[in-house]
Amino acid sequence: MGANVDLSVRIGNGTLANPVGVASGTFGYGGEYEGLVDFSDIGAIYTKAVTLEPRGGNAPPRLVETPSGILNSIGLANVGVEKFISDKLPYLRTLPCAVVVNVAGASEDEYRRVVERLESGCLDSVDTNGSGIFGYEVNVSCPNVHHGGLAFGTDPAQVERLTSSLRELTKRPLIIKLTPNVTDIAVVAKAAEAGGADAVSLINTLVGMVIDVKTRKPVLGAKTGGLSGPAVRPVGVALTCKARRAVSIPIIGMGGISCADDALQYILAGASAVQIGTANFVNPKTAGLVSSGIREYCIGNGISSLKEICGVAVD
Amino acid sequence: MKISCVTTFLMCGNFDNTLAHNLFYVNMETPTQFISRIISNDRISEGFFELSLSWDPRAPVPMPGQFMTVRVGSLAVPLLRRPFAFAGFDADSSSAAIIYQKRGAGTELLAAARPGDELDVIGPLGTPFVIDTDQSKHVIIAGGIGLGPMLFLSSALKSRNIPARFIFGCRNKSLVPDTKMFTDADPQICTDDGSAGFRGTVADYINTNVSLDNSTTIYACGPSPMLTSVNKIAQSSGARCQVSLEAVMACGVGACMGCAVPVVGGGYARVCKEGPVFDGGEVLWERM
Numbered sequence: 181m182g183a184n185v186d187l188s189v190r191i192g193n194g195t196l197a198n199p200v201g202v203a204s205g206t207f208g209y210g211g212e213y214e215g216l217v218d219f220s221d222i223g224a225i226y227t228k229a230v231t232l233e234p235r236g237g238n239a240p241p242r243l244v245e246t247p248s249g250i251l252n253s254i255g256l257a258n259v260g261v262e263k264f265i266s267d268k269l270p271y272l273r274t275l276p277c278a279v280v281v282n283v284a285g286a287s288e289d290e291y292r293r294v295v296e297r298l299e300s301g302c303l304d305s306v307d308t309n310g311s312g313i314f315g316y317e318v319n320v321s322c323p324n325v326h327h328g329g330l331a332f333g334t335d336p337a338q339v340e341r342l343t344s345s346l347r348e349l350t351k352r353p354l355i356i357k358l359t360p361n362v363t364d365i366a367v368v369a370k371a372a373e374a375g376g377a378d379a380v381s382l383i384n385t386l387v388g389m390v391i392d393v394k395t396r397k398p399v400l401g402a403k404t405g406g407l408s409g410p411a412v413r414p415v416g417v418a419l420t421c422k423a424r425r426a427v428s429i430p431i432i433g434m435g436g437i438s439c440a441d442d443a444l445q446y447i448l449a450g451a452s453a454v455q456i457g458t459a460n461f462v463n464p465k466t467a468g469l470v471s472s473g474i475r476e477y478c479i480g481n482g483i484s485s486l487k488e489i490c491g492v493a494v495d
Numbered sequence: 496m497k498i499s500c501v502t503t504f505l506m507c508g509n510f511d512n513t514l515a516h517n518l519f520y521v522n523m524e525t526p527t528q529f530i531s532r533i534i535s536n537d538r539i540s541e542g543f544f545e546l547s548l549s550w551d552p553r554a555p556v557p558m559p560g561q562f563m564t565v566r567v568g569s570l571a572v573p574l575l576r577r578p579f580a581f582a583g584f585d586a587d588s589s590s591a592a593i594i595y596q597k598r599g600a601g602t603e604l605l606a607a608a609r610p611g612d613e614l615d616v617i618g619p620l621g622t623p624f625v626i627d628t629d630q631s632k633h634v635i636i637a638g639g640i641g642l643g644p645m646l647f648l649s650s651a652l653k654s655r656n657i658p659a660r661f662i663f664g665c666r667n668k669s670l671v672p673d674t675k676m677f678t679d680a681d682p683q684i685c686t687d688d689g690s691a692g693f694r695g696t697v698a699d700y701i702n703t704n705v706s707l708d709n710s711t712t713i714y715a716c717g718p719s720p721m722l723t724s725v726n727k728i729a730q731s732s733g734a735r736c737q738v739s740l741e742a743v744m745a746c747g748v749g750a751c752m753g754c755a756v757p758v759v760g761g762g763y764a765r766v767c768k769e770g771p772v773f774d775g776g777e778v779l780w781e782r783m
C-alpha cells in the first residue's frame with residue numbers, strides 16, 4: 181500500500197510531508213487557484229516574491245511563448261510585505277500545505293526588513309509553525325530586476341553575507357534560491373551553505389530574448405526575460421547534480437518539471453524536493469499528479485523512502 | 496445547434512464610470528476545470544471558425560465578456576493554454592460556443608479538431624460586460640476576433656428586449672461570417688475596401704452614422720487601434736464605453752501577473768482578473 185512510502189523531506193528544523201511544491205511566481209498567493217486544485221495534494225506553496233514596498237512590475241508585454249517554454253519579464257510585481265500580511269497570509273494560513281515566503285529585495289537591508297517584519301508581524305498566531313509560515317525562500321536570482329535579485333546571486337561573497345545576515349533573524353527553514361545564470365553554481369551553493377542556509381533551491385529562470393522580425397524589436401517590454409518550462413529541464417537537472425556534489429544541505433530542484441518522471445530525474449540527480457512552475461499554467465493540478473506519480477514509482481520499485489534514490493544517478 | 500443566451504444574466508442599473516464594477520466581480524464564482532467534448536467546429540469566414548462544445552453543468556454559467564482557457568493538444572508545443580471569449584451559451588443543452596481565428600500553432604491545431612474530440616477547459620474566467628439598463632441607447636462594436644463575445648452580448652440584450660445596434664468591422668468581404676449567430680445580430684458591416692457594407696472603419700461609420708450622447712453605452716471588442724479610436728469617440732460624445740481587452744496570458748486566473756495592462760492613476764490591471772472587460776476610462780490608452 182502507498183501508505184508505506186515515506187515521501188517526507190526534512191529542511192532545517194521543518195518537515196515537508198510531500199516533496200512536491202508549487203514554484204514562486206506561478207501560484208500567486210494561492211487563492212487564485214481556489215476551486216481548481218486540492219491544496220492537500222501540494223507539499224508547499226512558494227509565494228510570489230514579497231518585497232518591502234508594493235511593486236507594479238515591468239512594462240508589458242511580459243510574456244511570450246518559446247519552443248517548449250515561456251519567456252517572462254514580470255519583474256517582482258507584488259503587493260508588498262504589509263499587504264501580504266494583512267490580505268494574503270490569512271488565506272494562506274487556512275491551507276493544508278506548507279507556506280514558504282519567497283523574499284526579494286534591492287539591498288541586504290530590504291531583505292532583512294521583509295524577514296524581520298514577517299517574523300514580528302505573525303508570531304501571534306496559534307499555527308503549529310508559530311506563524312503559518314513554514315520558512316523563507318530567498319530570491320537572489322530574479323533576472324527581471326535591475327537592482328538586487330540576480331546581482332546578489334552571481335556574487336558568492338554577497339550570497340554568503342546575505343544568508344548569514346538573514347540567518348540571525350529566523351530559526352525557520354531558510355532556503356536560498358539560486359540562478360543558473362552563473363559560471364559555476366557550485367561556488368554559489370557553497371556560499372549559501374557557509375552562510376547558514378538550510379537548503380538551496382534551483383533553478384530560477386535563464387536570461388533570454390525573443391525578437392519580432394517584423395518590428396525588429398524585442399517582443400518583451402523589458403527586452404529580456406527569464407526562460408522556464410520543459411525547455412530548461414536538462415539545464416536544471418545538470419545544475420542539481422553539480423550542486424549536489426558541492427553541498428550537503430538539501431537541494432530543492434525545479435525547472436521544466438511537468439510529470440513524475442521529470443521530477444524523478446531531479447531526485448535521482450540529488451534533489452530532496454521539487455517545485456512545479458510553468459507546468460501549473462498548463463494544468464493547475466500538475467503538482468498533485470507529480471506527487472502521486474512519484475508515490476506510484478516508489479511502490480512499483482520497492483522504494484520505501486525517497487532518500488534511497490536521492491542522487492543515485494550521479495553519486 | 497442553436498446557441499441562445501441564458502436567463503440568469505447580469506444587469507446593473509446604475510453603472511458608474513469607475514473601477515468599482517470590475518472590482519465587484521473579481522471574486523465571482525470560482526472557475527471549473529473539466530474535459531469538454533467538441534460538438535461542432537466549422538469554418539464561418541476566411542480563417543475564422545465557430546466551435547461549440549459541451550459545458551459541464553456543474554461549472555458556473557458563462558456570461559458575455561467572460562472567457563475560458565483551453566489546452567490545445569497535449570505536447571510541449573504549443574505549451575500554454577489559449578484564452579477564448581464565449582460567443583454563446585445554451586443552458587438547455589449545456590453547451591458553449593467560441594468564434595476564433597486561425598493565427599498560429601494553437602489555433603491551427605484547434606481548427607483541425609473534430610466533433611467528438613476532447614478539450615481540457617478552465618472557465619468561466621474574468622469579468623463580464625455589464626448591461627447598462629439605465630441607458631436608452633446601446634451600441635455594440637466588434638472587429639476581428641472580438642466578434643464572438645459581442646455576438647453573445649447582442650443575444651443577451653435581445654433576450655432582454657433591449658434594442659441595440661450591432662456594428663462589425665473587417666478588412667474585406669471574405670471576412671464577413673456566414674453564420675446564423677451573425678445574421679441574428681442584424682449587423683451593420685463595415686469593410687476597409689468597401690467590398691461589403693459601409694466603406695471604412697467602424698470608427699468612420701460611427702462618426703458619420705451614429706449619434707452618441709450621454710444616454711448611450713458602447714460595448715466594444717476588437718483590435719487595439721479600433722478600441723483606442725472607439726474610446727476616443729465615446730469620451731468626446733459623453734457616451735459610456737466598456738471595452739474587452741486582450742493580452743498574452745499564462746495562468747488566466749490572476750496568479751502570474753503576466754497579462755498586465757496600464758491603467759489610469761498608475762500601475763497595472765490584470766486582463767484575466769480585473770478584465771477582460773474594462774471601463775474605457777480606466778485604461779491608459781497611450782501606453783497600450
Ligand SMILES: Cc1cc2nc3c(=O)[nH]c(=O)nc-3n(C[C@H](O)[C@H](O)[C@H](O)COP(=O)(O)OP(=O)(O)OC[C@H]3O[C@@H](n4cnc5c(N)ncnc54)[C@H](O)[C@@H]3O)c2cc1C
Pocket residue numbers: 245562573577578579580581593594595596597598599600601602603640641643644740741742743744766771
Ligand atoms: C481574454 C481573451 C479573449 C480572447 N478571445 C478570443 C476569441 O474569442 N477568438 C479568438 O480568435 N481569439 C481570442 N483571443 C486571442 C487568442 O487567445 C489568440 O489568438 C490565441 O491564443 C493565439 O494562439 P496561437 O497558438 O494560434 O497563436 P500564437 O502563435 O501563439 O500567436 C499568433 C499571434 O497571436 C498573438 N497572440 C497570442 N496569444 C495571444 C493572446 N492571448 N491574446 C492576444 N494575442 C495573442 C501573438 O502575439 C501572435 O501575434 C482572446 C485572447 C484573450 C486574452
Ligand SMILES: Cc1cc2nc3c(=O)[nH]c(=O)nc-3n(C[C@H](O)[C@H](O)[C@H](O)COP(=O)(O)O)c2cc1C
Pocket residue numbers: 203204205206228229252254256282319322357383384385407408409410412434435436437455456457458459745751753
Ligand atoms: C511568470 C513567472 C514568474 C516568476 N516569479 C518568480 C518570483 O517572483 N520569484 C522567484 O524566485 N522565482 C520566480 N519565477 C521562477 C520560478 O519560480 C521557477 O524557478 C522557474 O520558472 C523554473 O521552473 P519551471 O520551469 O518549472 O517554471 C517565476 C517564473 C515564472 C514563469
Ligand code: FES
Pocket residue numbers: 743744745746747748749750751752753754755765766767768
Ligand atoms: S494571465 Fe496570469 S495574471 Fe493574468
